[in-house]
Amino acid sequence: MKTVKQWKRVGRRIETKYGISYSMYQNIHYWMKKNFGKAGKCENENCSGKSTKYGWALKIGYIYEKNRENFVMLCSSCHSKQDTTEFQRKKMSKLWKGATREYHYVPIIVEKNGIKTRYPSIKSFLEESGLKRSSVKDVLYGKNKTLFGNKISYAN
Numbered sequence: 001m002k003t004v005k006q007w008k009r010v011g012r013r014i015e016t017k018y019g020i021s022y023s024m025y026q027n028i029h030y031w032m033k034k035n036f037g038k039a040g041k042c043e044n045e046n047c048s049g050k051s052t053k054y055g056w057a058l059k060i061g062y063i064y065e066k067n068r069e070n071f072v073m074l075c076s077s078c079h080s081k082q083d084t085t086e087f088q089r090k091k092m093s094k095l096w097k098g099a100t101r102e103y104h105y106v107p108i109i110v111e112k113n114g115i116k117t118r119y120p121s122i123k124s125f126l127e128e129s130g131l132k133r134s135s136v137k138d139v140l141y142g143k144n145k146t147l148f149g150n151k152i153s154y155a156n
């Protein structure tokens with residue numbers, strides 16, 4: 001299981017992945033421990049029980065602040081799982097948005113029998129030709145040279 005790093009160095013500052021400074025991050029964790037003690041169990045219902053190391057974890061969708069309600073006790077196995085899924089979800093949604101934008105708005109050039117035609121988007125070309133989306137990508141990304149004789153490239 002890959003763990004997501006909790007902080008990064010930005011120039012002379014240390015920023016956390018939560019958009020707060022590292023000292024604020026430590027401050028809140030210290031406050032949690034002082035007021036609510038050390039985390040002593042895992043509150044994930046589907047916990048595998050693999051780890052006996054516990055800690056306070058920010059609930060998904062909550063922000064870092066001095067509020068007990070924003071935190072949950074997790075074992076380190078569940079914690080890293082939560083971090084990874086949240087991280088991957090964000091990454092996937094970013095990728096997906098990019099792909100959708102490309103599909104609808106990025107112009108392409110299709111060349112067949114020496115004749116070049118410009119289409120405002122992959123979508124418009126597919127609608128006209130009746131071809132499948134995935135196969136167009138194979139040509140655009142260089143996996144295949146042509147698609148039924150069509151050479152496809154980005155317009156710019």
Ligand SMILES: [Zn+2]
Nearest residue numbers: 042047075078
């Ligand atoms: Zn757990």
